Each structure stands twice: as C-alpha cells, then as structure tokens.
Amino acid sequence: MTDTDLIQQIREIVGDRGVLIGDDVSSRSCDPFRQVPAESPVIVRPASTEEVSQVVTLCHRLGQRIVTHGGRTGVSGGAYASSTEIILSLERMHRIEEICPTTQLAVVEAGVTIEALQNAVAEHGLFYPIDLNSKGTATVGGTIATNAGGNRVLRWGMTRQNVLGVEAVLADGTVVSAMNRLIKNNTGYDLKHVFIGTEGTLGIITRAVVRLVPAPASQTVAFVSVADNDALLALLLRARRLSILSAFEVMWPDYYDLVASSGTDRRPVEPGQGAYILIESMGYNPELDQQVFEEFLTEAFEAGVIVDAVTASSNKQIADLWRVREGAEIIVKEMSPFVSFDISVDVRHVDAFVDRAKQFLTANFETVRTATFGHLGDNNIHIAVHVGPDTTAQEAEVERCVFRALREFEGAITAEHGIGQTKREFLPEHKQPGEMVMMRRLRSALDPDKLLNHDVLF
Amino acid sequence: MTDTDLIQQIREIVGDRGVLIGDDVSSRSCDPFRQVPAESPVIVRPASTEEVSQVVTLCHRLGQRIVTHGGRTGVSGGAYASSTEIILSLERMHRIEEICPTTQLAVVEAGVTIEALQNAVAEHGLFYPIDLNSKGTATVGGTIATNAGGNRVLRWGMTRQNVLGVEAVLADGTVVSAMNRLIKNNTGYDLKHVFIGTEGTLGIITRAVVRLVPAPASQTVAFVSVADNDALLALLLRARRLSILSAFEVMWPDYYDLVASSGTDRRPVEPGQGAYILIESMGYNPELDQQVFEEFLTEAFEAGVIVDAVTASSNKQIADLWRVREGAEIIVKEMSPFVSFDISVDVRHVDAFVDRAKQFLTANFETVRTATFGHLGDNNIHIAVHVGPDTTAQEAEVERCVFRALREFEGAITAEHGIGQTKREFLPEHKQPGEMVMMRRLRSALDPDKLLNHDVLF
Numbered sequence: 001m002t003d004t005d006l007i008q009q010i011r012e013i014v015g016d017r018g019v020l021i022g023d024d025v026s027s028r029s030c031d032p033f034r035q036v037p038a039e040s041p042v043i044v045r046p047a048s049t050e051e052v053s054q055v056v057t058l059c060h061r062l063g064q065r066i067v068t069h070g071g072r073t074g075v076s077g078g079a080y081a082s083s084t085e086i087i088l089s090l091e092r093m094h095r096i097e098e099i100c101p102t103t104q105l106a107v108v109e110a111g112v113t114i115e116a117l118q119n120a121v122a123e124h125g126l127f128y129p130i131d132l133n134s135k136g137t138a139t140v141g142g143t144i145a146t147n148a149g150g151n152r153v154l155r156w157g158m159t160r161q162n163v164l165g166v167e168a169v170l171a172d173g174t175v176v177s178a179m180n181r182l183i184k185n186n187t188g189y190d191l192k193h194v195f196i197g198t199e200g201t202l203g204i205i206t207r208a209v210v211r212l213v214p215a216p217a218s219q220t221v222a223f224v225s226v227a228d229n230d231a232l233l234a235l236l237l238r239a240r241r242l243s244i245l246s247a248f249e250v251m252w253p254d255y256y257d258l259v260a261s262s263g264t265d266r267r268p269v270e271p272g273q274g275a276y277i278l279i280e281s282m283g284y285n286p287e288l289d290q291q292v293f294e295e296f297l298t299e300a301f302e303a304g305v306i307v308d309a310v311t312a313s314s315n316k317q318i319a320d321l322w323r324v325r326e327g328a329e330i331i332v333k334e335m336s337p338f339v340s341f342d343i344s345v346d347v348r349h350v351d352a353f354v355d356r357a358k359q360f361l362t363a364n365f366e367t368v369r370t371a372t373f374g375h376l377g378d379n380n381i382h383i384a385v386h387v388g389p390d391t392t393a394q395e396a397e398v399e400r401c402v403f404r405a406l407r408e409f410e411g412a413i414t415a416e417h418g419i420g421q422t423k424r425e426f427l428p429e430h431k432q433p434g435e436m437v438m439m440r441r442l443r444s445a446l447d448p449d450k451l452l453n454h455d456v457l458f
Numbered sequence: 459m460t461d462t463d464l465i466q467q468i469r470e471i472v473g474d475r476g477v478l479i480g481d482d483v484s485s486r487s488c489d490p491f492r493q494v495p496a497e498s499p500v501i502v503r504p505a506s507t508e509e510v511s512q513v514v515t516l517c518h519r520l521g522q523r524i525v526t527h528g529g530r531t532g533v534s535g536g537a538y539a540s541s542t543e544i545i546l547s548l549e550r551m552h553r554i555e556e557i558c559p560t561t562q563l564a565v566v567e568a569g570v571t572i573e574a575l576q577n578a579v580a581e582h583g584l585f586y587p588i589d590l591n592s593k594g595t596a597t598v599g600g601t602i603a604t605n606a607g608g609n610r611v612l613r614w615g616m617t618r619q620n621v622l623g624v625e626a627v628l629a630d631g632t633v634v635s636a637m638n639r640l641i642k643n644n645t646g647y648d649l650k651h652v653f654i655g656t657e658g659t660l661g662i663i664t665r666a667v668v669r670l671v672p673a674p675a676s677q678t679v680a681f682v683s684v685a686d687n688d689a690l691l692a693l694l695l696r697a698r699r700l701s702i703l704s705a706f707e708v709m710w711p712d713y714y715d716l717v718a719s720s721g722t723d724r725r726p727v728e729p730g731q732g733a734y735i736l737i738e739s740m741g742y743n744p745e746l747d748q749q750v751f752e753e754f755l756t757e758a759f760e761a762g763v764i765v766d767a768v769t770a771s772s773n774k775q776i777a778d779l780w781r782v783r784e785g786a787e788i789i790v791k792e793m794s795p796f797v798s799f800d801i802s803v804d805v806r807h808v809d810a811f812v813d814r815a816k817q818f819l820t821a822n823f824e825t826v827r828t829a830t831f832g833h834l835g836d837n838n839i840h841i842a843v844h845v846g847p848d849t850t851a852q853e854a855e856v857e858r859c860v861f862r863a864l865r866e867f868e869g870a871i872t873a874e875h876g877i878g879q880t881k882r883e884f885l886p887e888h889k890q891p892g893e894m895v896m897m898r899r900l901r902s903a904l905d906p907d908k909l910l911n912h913d914v915l916f
Contacts, residue, residue: 100806101695102691102695102805102806103804103805103806104698146644147644147648149642149644153641153642154641157619158642160648161615161619170892170896174892174895174896175892176890176892176893176895176896177890177892177893178890178893180870181804181868182802182803182804182837182869182870182873183611183612183802183835183836183837183838184607184611184616184802184833184836184837184838184870184873184874185802185870185872185873186604186605186607186655186870186872186873186874186875186876186877187870187871187872187877187885187888187889188877188885188889188893188897188915188916189655189656189893189896189897189900189915190605190618190651190654190655191893191896191897193648193651193652193654194651194652194896194900196648196651197644197647197648198647213698214695214698214699217699233560237559237560237672240562240671240672241672241675241742242742243701243702243741243742243743243747244701283701284699284700284701285701285750285753288746288749288750288753289701291746292743292746295743295746344640344641344642344643345640346561346639346640347560347561348558348560348561375642377641378641378642379640379641379642380641380642410639411640412638412640412642412643412644412645413645414643414644414645415640415642415643415644416642416644417644418644419644419645419646427645427646430645431645431646432634432635432636434628434632434633434634434635435634435635435636435646435647435649437632437634438628438632438634438647438649438652438904439646439647439649441903441904442647442652442900442903442904444903445899445900445902445903446896446899446900457646457647458646
C-alpha cells in the first residue's frame with residue numbers, strides 16, 4: 001500500500017483533525033535537546049481509545065510499524081521515528097475525566113501533561129508527586145511508559161507507585177482496560193505493571209487512573225555540607241528516619257565548585273567539603289514538622305556529621321536553594337560539549353564507582369572534567385562528562401568507560417531515563433541472559449511482529 | 459513414566475533429603491484452616507535455584523505438572539495439589555543470605571518465613587513492614603507470589619512495593635535472575651512485576667531482594683468511634699494528612715457489638731455508634747510523633763468528627779486495642795459456620811455496598827448475620843457472613859450475593875488473598891474481556907502447557 005492510501009484509510013478513522021502530514025511532520029523534533037526531525041509520512045492523532053484501537057488494527061493488518069509520541073521529552077531516543085514508521089501521538093487525548101477528592105485519585109487520558117494534572121488536582125487540595133523539570137510538556141502516558149522518577153521518589157515512589165490503573169491498546173488492536181481504582185486488588189494479574197516502564201513496546205497507553213496525596217502544608221529545605229563519604233552515608237541513614245523527608249539531593253565537589261563559582265547567590269555554604277546536600281521535608285503540620293526537621297539537623301550537627309548548614313522556609317529561599325541543585329544551565333555554559341549520565345549505584349559504592357569511572361576516562365582522554373550530582377536517597381546519580389572539544393564525537397567511548405566502571409559495582413545504566421534507542425546496544429551486557437530471554441518472550445507474545453516502537457529497547 | 463521412575467530421576471537431582479513420599483505427603487494439609495491433604499505422589503524439596511531449575515527442566519520434558527508450596531497459609535486453595543501434580547516446596551531454601559544496614563535491603567531465599575526475616579533485620583535496627591497474622595509460617599516467596607498485604611499497607615504498601623528483585627525459574631527451567639538491588643532502575647523491563655502477584659503461574663520464585671525501612675521508634679494507637687459514614691470518611695481524609703499514619707482499621711457495628719459483648723477488656727469505647735476505628739502512628743521521633751498524633755485527634759474531636767476516643771502508648775495497652783480489631787476467634791466462636799470475604803471497594807461506596815449485599819442475602823436466606831471490618835485506608839474490607847447452620851453448604855450462593863453487589867460498585871473480589879483455585883470461577887466476570895485475553899497470552903508465552911499451578915487463576 002502506498003503512503004497516500006494508508007493516510008487515506010487512517011483519515012477515515014480519525015478525521016482530518018487527526019492527521020498531520022508534510023511540514024507539520026518534518027518540523028516536529030523527536031528529541032527535546034536537539035532537532036531530530038520525524039521522518040514519518042504521517043502523524044496520527046486519535047481522539048479516543050476506540051480510534052487508537054482502529055488505527056492499530058489497520059496497521060496490524062498491513063504490517064505497518066508505529067512509534068508512539070507523548071510529550072517527546074524523553075532523552076533516550078524513544079520517540080525517534082523513521083520513514084517506514086508512522087507516528088501515533090496522544091496529543092488530542094488530553095482530557096482530565098475525573099478528580100475524586102475523597103478516594104484521592106484522578107482519571108485522565110494519556111495526553112494530559114503532568115503540569116496540567118498537578119494544577120487541576122491542586123484545586124482540590126491534592127498533589128500528584130511526580131516531579132520533573134519537563135512537566136509542562138511530559139505527559140501522563142509518556143511518564144507511565146517510561147516509569148519516570150524525579151526529585152521526590154524517596155517519599156512517594158516512581159511513577160509506577162502512583163498509578164492505579166491503565167488502559168492500553170495491544171499491537172493487534174485489542175483494548176486492555178485495566179482501569180483499577182483500588183489500592184488493594186489481587187484479582188488476577190495486575191496488568192498495568194506490564195505496560196509501566198516498558199517504553200511503549202508492549203502496548204499504547206491511552207488512559208490511566210493515578211493516585212493522589214493530600215497537598216503538603218509544610219515545606220522546609222536545608223542545604224548542608226559534610227566532610228567526606230562516611231559522613232554523607234551517616235547523614236543519609238539519619239535522614240531515612242525523618243518521616244517527612246521528601247528529597248535528599250547530593251552535589252559532589254566537581255558539581256558544587258562549578259555552580260558555587262558562578263555567583264554568590266548559588267553558594268549557600270562554603271566550598272572545600274566532601275559533599276553538599278539539599279534535604280527537604282514536606283508534611284501536614286507546619287509547626288511540628290519544622291520542629292522535627294530542626295531536631296534532625298541539630299542532632300546531625302552535634303554528632304559531627306554536618307559541617308555547615310543553612311535552612312530555608314520561605315518560598316523564595318527554598319527556590320534559591322533548589323536553584324543550586326538545578327544548575328543544568330551552568331553545566332551547559334561551562335562544560336559543553338558533555339555527555340550526560342543517569343545511572344544508579346548502591347549508595348555504599350558511589351565514591352568508589354566515580355573514582356573508577358574517572359580512572360577509565362583518564363586512561364583514554366587527556367582532558368577529563370566531570371560534574372556529579374543526584375538523588376542519592378534513591379541510588380540515582382547524574383554525571384556530566386567533558387573530555388575536550390570533540391566530546392560529542394567521543395560519546396560512545398565515554399559511555400563505554402562509565403558503563404564499564406558501573407558493571408563492576410552492579411549499577412544500572414539508566415535509573416530514570418530508560419533505554420530507548422540510544423542505549424539499546426548496552427542493554428544485553430547489563431541484563432542477565434535469562435532476563436533477555438524473558439523480555440523477548442513477553443514482547444513476542446504481545447507484539448510478535450515488533451510493530452510498536454520497533455527500534456526501542458531490544 | 460511411572461511415578462516411581464519420576465521420583466527416582468528427581469532423587470538424582472535433589473538427593474534423599476529433597477524427596478518426601480507416602481505419609482509425609484498425605485499428612486500435609488494444603489489449607490491452613492482445614493485438612494486438605496496433598497494428593498501428589500511426591501514433594502520435592504530442592505536446596506538451590508539450580509536444583510529447582512533441573513527439576514523443572516525434567517518436568518517440562520515429561521509434561522509433568524507442578525504445584526509450588528511456600529508456607530501453605532494461602533486461603534484461596536492456591537496450594538491444593540491433585541494426584542497428577544507433584545509438589546515443589548521451597549522449605550529447604552530458607553537462608554537469609556545478606557542484610558545490608560546501609561543500603562537497607564536483605565537478600566533471602568524464597569522459603570524464609572516473614573517472621574524469621576523480621577527478627578533477623580530487627581537486630582540491625584531495621585523493619586520489614588509486611589504484617590500478617592500468619593507471618594510465622596508464611597514465606598517470602600509465597601507472599602511475593604500472592605502480593606500479600608496486611609495492616610500497614612497504607613504506609614508502606616503491599617509486598618510489591620517492598621520487593622526490589624526476584625529470581626525465578628520459568629516453566630521450561632530457564633532461570634530469570636532479576637535480583638535488582640536498586641530503588642531506581644529503568645534498565646529494560648522490570649521483570650519482578652511479572653512474578654509478583656501472579657500466584658506462581660508464570661514462574662517459581664526462588665530468591666528475592668527485599669527493601670527494608672528503619673525500625674520505628676514510636677508507636678501510638680487510638681481507638682475512636684464516629685457517629686456515621688460521613689464522619690468516618692471525614693476522619694479518613696484527616697488521617698491521610700498524618701505523615702506518620704501506619705494503620706486505619708475500621709470496625710462496623712455488626713463486628714464491634716459482637717466483640718465488645720465478649721468482655722469488657724474488648725470494649726475500649728461505648729457501643730451504639732456508626733463505626734469504630736483503630737488509628738495507629740509509627741515514627742522516629744517519639745516525643746514529637748506523640749504531639750502530632752494528639753493534635754490530629756484533638757482537632758478531629760473539636761471538629762465534631764470523633765464521638766469518643768481512648769489512646770494507648772504502652773506496649774500492653776497497644777496490644778489490647780489491637781486485640782479488639784483481631785477478634786477472629788470471637789467470630790469463630792459466635793458466628794460459625796460462616797463464609798469469609800476479603801474484598802475491596804471504593805471508600806465512598808462501602809456503606810451502600812454492604813447494604814446492597816445484605817439486601818441480596820436477605821432475599822435468599824431467612825437468617826443473615828454479618829461482621830464487617832477491615833483496612834479502610836486501603837479500600838479493603840473483610841466480611842464474615844452467617845446464613846444459618848448450613849452456611850458452608852450455601853457458600854457458593856452466599857458468594858454470588860456478595861459478589862453481585864460488589865460488581866455494582868466496581869469492587870474487587872479479592873483484595874489480598876488472591877484467586878487461587880477457590881475463586882477461579884468468578885474471575886472472568888470481574889475482569890474486562892481484554893484483560894482476560896492478555897492474561898492468557900502472557901501465561902501461554904511463559905508456560906504454554908500450563909505446567910505450573912495448573913488449576914490456579916484461570
């Protein structure tokens with residue numbers, strides 16, 4: 001079938017508004033950080049699960065491959081689409097169908113952005129705790145497909161922990177409506193977990209039920225320094241005993257020195273220490289929450305764990321402290337070009353791992369600069385690596401160095417961002433053989449022709 | 459092949475200690491509440507994942523069905539085994555391989571009991587929050603396979619939320635070692651979720667990595683009464699704003715009147731109200747936790763939500779209040795025979811659902827007595843139903859009445875206990891057609907001959 005015929009048949013299902021072609025396709029980037037044009041002949045924009053099912057059924061009959069688009073904020077190339085693939089975008093399915101303040105859940109279509117959801121539930125005194133820089137564009141469907149994380153995972157979990165139910169369309173058009181609204185439900189397989197985090201390879205998520213929590217009434221942030229790695233771990237163990245802990249963000253000296261030197265407003269404590277930590281609490285009893293938090297800090301200080309600390313409770317001060325942690329634009333300004341990593345490693349081994357990675361890098365490159373920071377409470381660290389002006393050309397070799405070190409410490413090559421298309425080559429060596437066997441069997445069972453997100457994952 | 463030949467081949471894999479036959483098999487009950495003898499020719503007790511894999515490979519070659527046994531505490535017949543099935547028990551795999559106080563995780567073999575795990579981690583100041591009455595016998599493997607819940611789900615989640623990694627053997631003997639130790643890990647499919655809660659139909663869990671939390675340093679319990687359902691929901695919404703909330707257990711008058719009349723030590727507040735609630739907090743700052751809890755109670759009282767309340771902080775008083783909630787033996791004494799339900803329903807509909815269920819029951823039976831209680835914070839309620847001396851014979855009809863009411867309110871026929879063999883007939887009418895299609899496809903992909911737990915689920 002020619003593209004023209006295919007588009008015509010699709011148009012009959014989704015109508016004119018549901019079809020984009022020509023410049024409307026090629027002007028759209030599949031990557032949030034650089035222009036990676038969609039090469040597809042058409043972007044299909046269904047308005048309902050039923051339309052998604054009809055389009056997928058048609059494609060299944062024709063053996064036509066599909067790439068699913070949410071907000072295209074993924075940084076692993078999960079949205080890249082070739083000329084032999086059509087794009088199915090959930091952008092017209094952006095209805096918030098229901099917000100229930102008593103049961104504390106929302107029912108939404110997959111194309112709703114995280115920010116739209118957060119704003120809508122805030123009006124009911126509720127909070128959707130998935131916190132991402134890209135929340136204005138990232139969609140509920142996309143974040144479920146990639147099991148997105150963020151800054152508050154150690155309190156409320158990854159996206160997986162915040163989803164109650166999912167509706168999805170399988171590669172043959174079958175609609176699986178697993179729109180569970182209950183916290184406890186052991187009635188058969190909990191199918192949502194087969195769609196969460198599988199990067200759109202097992203089905204197209206069209207709707208979801210998400211769990212909400214009461215909007216926190218208190219927020220306190222401290223910015224502290226510790227002398228060395230032992231003190232850092234001691235502080236983390238103490239922080240885990242803070243019931244209202246909502247973030248534990250670590251910045252190592254290579255990161256902090258860079259950011260702190262960019263201006264005094266980004267230097268809350270003096271440099272020269274072993275690590276810097278932003279600790280945040282959120283709760284529902286402002287006065288006593290503050291007291292609990294202060295007691296925690298005082299005790300850590302008296303025990304000699306903390307060297308220096310500043311605390312903030314006003315919104316302005318809190319935002320200022322978070323700005324130190326969110327200094328991405330300073331890395332861009334001072335370290336470009338760089339390769340960026342999103343990895344997980346056992347908290348006990350972070351120090352040794354970073355040393356080892358630098359060792360491998362130094363053996364390969366004359367210049368090696370790094371900036372290391374991350375959500376240590378969840379084992380998740382980010383590293384930006386610069387190896388000179390040709391860093392981008394050397395990306396594969398930089399990755400090999402870092403991942404080789406990671407393998408020694410049984411770390412994960414992606415904590416939050418996913419494998420997508422860009423990390424695909426590394427997946428088999430970071431999974432056990434039996435895991436690869438089982439992943440292939442599951443995908444074959446649900447999509448034997450690999451029509452959905454064909455080049456993603458494996 | 460004769461049973462004798464099969465047993466001989468199995469013996470060559472697992473040795474004499476790994477094989478039970480004759481009385482050692484038939485004397486073993488597959489049900490915790492009544493004698494349901496294992497009818498199998500043999501109980502195989504491998505000592506390692508490798509031995510499990512060899513036994514399963516042999517069975518796969520022979521088309522031999524296998525029923526997996528953990529602690530046999532499941533109440534849905536998941537462990538029932540016929541004469542054509544061999545039993546594979548994990549009872550010899552009860553090693554706690556590692557407890558890591560810094561990373562706060564434990565690595566265990568599947569046959570470790572929940573109590574053994576809890577005791578071992580307590581020595582390191584840690585806590586495994588899955589809380590079950592059967593914890594002395596229930597195993598880590600069994601509770602993962604059934605995604606067990608318990609009293610503290612609203613704080614720490616179901617078993618699913620407390621498992622980091624799983625090792626399992628597929629029906630053809632393939633070992634899937636997905637022993638993840640990291641909180642954030644989006645490296646490919648998160649395969650543990652395919653084994654968790656699928657009741658042993660997709661693989662045999664042999665080892666696991668479980669997540670631990672710091673052992674709480676404070677525990678406070680209040681026992682309160684409220685006038686009606688509106689007040690009950692208002693109280694639940696307030697309790698959700700208590701960061702240290704660890705249990706919210708509701709007893710309706712049919713339950714409380716029964717238990718309270720059994721002795722004054724089980725009557726913490728006066729009867730005659732709409733509902734009775736045990737509220738528990740656990741935290742890490744005893745003094746301030748107590749203050750937060752008391753402020754919560756005071757405010758609920760002043761707002762007219764609570765009618766009456768008693769509070770306990772000593773271990774003895776706390777145990778006494780929990781005994782009111784755990785009055786199963788009084789139900790057994792006063793209401794036998796009865797049919798017991800473990801269901802989930804939206805908190806907004808609990809009242810209407812119970813009324814509707816009673817309406818259906820009363821239309822069918824002259825005598826209808828109920829006792830209703832449960833973990834309302836998780837939508838999970840338990841109902842014991844007595845319809846006269848022949849209740850047991852009428853079990854199927856009683857179930858039909860309750861499940862029919864449940865369907866009107868989109869409830870779940872099992873919140874914690876699972877489908878097993880005994881609720882299997884009800885599963886299709888409580889799942890969407892697409893869900894059944896997908897469940898069958900997944901099972902076919904991993905166990906096309908249905909060799910594992912053949913009669914479980916569907």
